[in-house]
Amino acid sequence: MTGSLSEKTEVRYRTPTPKDAVPVWRMVVDEPMLDDNSSYHYTLWFRDFAKTSMVATVGEDIVGFMTGYRRPDEPDTFFIWQAAVKPGSGISGLGIDILANAIDLQLAAGAKYVETSVSEQNKPITMLLRMVANAYDADIHTEPLFLAEELPGGDHDEILYRIGPLNPRA
Numbered sequence: 001m002t003g004s005l006s007e008k009t010e011v012r013y014r015t016p017t018p019k020d021a022v023p024v025w026r027m028v029v030d031e032p033m034l035d036d037n038s039s040y041h042y043t044l045w046f047r048d049f050a051k052t053s054m055v056a057t058v059g060e061d062i063v064g065f066m067t068g069y070r071r072p073d074e075p076d077t078f079f080i081w082q083a084a085v086k087p088g089s090g091i092s093g094l095g096i097d098i099l100a101n102a103i104d105l106q107l108a109a110g111a112k113y114v115e116t117s118v119s120e121q122n123k124p125i126t127m128l129l130r131m132v133a134n135a136y137d138a139d140i141h142t143e144p145l146f147l148a149e150e151l152p153g154g155d156h157d158e159i160l161y162r163i164g165p166l167n168p169r170a
Contacts, residue, residue, distance in 0.1 A: 013101040016046040054102040078106040080116040113164030119156040137167040
């Protein structure tokens with residue numbers, strides 16, 4: 001599948017493979033706003049949850065990714081775990097494009113809701129989530145998911161964003 005808001009650079013969106021784990025891990029380690037996981041984590045994730053995750057590539061280079069899964073207790077809910085765009089990629093709209101491509105696949109597979117958690121202080125992500133809700137003509141419901149004191153080393157509350165029910169994009 002291809003497509004991007006950028007007209008100058010052809011971005012390809014695809015499901016990841018375990019071979020994509022190291023470049024994704026490096027992207028996460030280089031971004032201080034992201035919680036880092038081990039490279040092994042991404043290798044396992046891209047083996048076990050490839051169908052619910054996405055990488056964006058330009059040529060052979062990974063320029064963005066998102067990891068997600070369908071909630072076992074709510075199979076119509078797609079939870080987005082982590083997403084990032086390579087700094088300096090210069091590709092306009094890449095963050096929303098990665099999410100939209102992944103959400104479109106999950107919507108076609110029966111998802112009705114998207115969830116993620118984020119700090120209230122992360123204004124760029126909360127703005128991106130509003131864009132997602134608008135794109136899918138869906139409502140957003142927020143509530144505390146985990147309080148800072150419930151998380152080891154937690155410095156902020158994790159706020160759950162639940163978007164839906166989803167409608168196909170126009």
